[in-house]
Amino acid sequence: MNSLSIKPSRGFITLFYKEVLRFWKVAAQTVAAPVLTALLYLLIFSHVLASHVEVHGVPYTSFLVPGLVMMSVLQNAFANTSSSLIQSKVTGNLVFVLLPPISHSEFFSAYVLASVARGLLVGGGVLVVTTWFGGLSYAAPLWILVFAMMGGAVMGTLGLIAGIWAEKYDQLAAFQNFLILPLTFLSGVFYSIASLPPFWQHVSRWNPVFYMIDGFRYGFFGVSDISPWMSFLVGLGCLLILSSITLSALKRGYKLRA
């Protein structure tokens, strides 16, 4: 009776495709708008500060660009998983994903990879529109890619946790405002932590996002506050911890299959 050909990996591929399609269909909001935001930051901060500051021997505007690119990657990766999940929960259409034979690890990887895709797309967009500000070099392109993907994955995973946990939009907003925003803003997007007083330097070293932005910036300039290997290990450690929390929550059906 069943002439339909079945391939288990198709479920994962479809979920990934659907998650990409979901943001792509409203790309003006999900891709173009964040690129514009980053551009505005760059215009304002570089005009106000460019003449005054040089960081690591790099003009401030050039220093700022990678920070903004990475911030866009991180914020959009988080936004993608968290908003997709909360929307599906609130509207109830999450059942369409919960009914089929999709395992918790497939569910996890499809959502996170789609959020990395959106992060890279927005980050790439920011990079493209800011190139004419000039002064950017590409000292270690592989590190650029590694940190962008890892940062996207960490934030995508965090977005998944937020989306699983939150039952209403305002809970998600709280997560975003009280955790994600401080973590990204206090991570050296706009400055080098070397310019901070010792106490805040110390605090920053507890912020995993700092390592990801620092490592990402190393990819461009070949200089950073911390060794890129160290940053890589911190990022990887975060990813592993967050992933295992998420996977075990998904496996137990926490909130989603209550």
Next chain:
Amino acid sequence: MTTAIRIEQVYKRFGSVHALNGVDLAIQPGEFFGLLGPNGAGKTTLISALAGLSRPDSGRLMIMGFDVEADYREARRQLGVVPQELVFDPFFSVRETLEIQAGYYGIDPSRQRRAWIDEILENLDLTSKADANMRTLSGGMKRRVLVAQALVHRPPVIVLDEPTAGVDVELRQTLWQFVRRLNEDGHTIVLTTHYLEEAESLCGRIAMLKAGQVVALDTTRNLLSRFSSHTLRLRTASDKPAQLGMTQERITQENATQECTSGWWTCAFAHFDEIEPMLARIRNAGCMIDELEIGKPDLEDVFVRVMQEQSHEQVRAA
């Protein structure tokens, strides 16, 4: 043969509410099974547990022999669920919705997949809406898409949770025709509905659920004959029927407006061959019949009786 659905001692509590309180059920392949019960009886909770959408506190559920937890991949492949809530993904068109759903079940894009989706669309009268965005569909149309989504992977077991709520007469007919055909093709169908005539005409077997417990389980025919019967109703001015064992209906507003000298009398009987002797006795008693009706047993009587009996038992138990 493997049991299509096996439910063993399933319990589920929400706070102090015992949504499922020790449910046992076995449904055989090819059955058309009705799951009935008042609001809040636990029907949807049971279906959710079956579909893996919620975890029971204890008990075991199996679909075509596959445990819904241990063998969830196989179990879910065997099952198609039409949810009670009218849910949809506003980002996609009808066809996209179905293509994506098929993909979730691991079905590769192919000519066969497309043909099957076309067939479902055709059968549910959705072909003209295939490229419409889900947001633009009317409620009844969205309901049809939900039915279509449950069928994309050709599941042997199909569960429909109130599929006809808010659906017009025409779709109701087409939907039942379609579901009947699926059943004839060998699919096991489980249906919940509050339209008892629908359940009566479609379901071979029925379980009635109340407060999380199965309170009646039998073939539709047995339920009808056990709890309900044919009735003979007649209107006459005479009071002779009383001596023949008929009961006089209480005078209601409606029959009070009729000539007060005549009243309605009823008696129940199990077989049609009891009617003639009864009518003969009435005639022999010299009583003139003004009007006469024969009432068929219906599921609504059964339902009301079962639910009342349960309440009495609960009062006694308390």
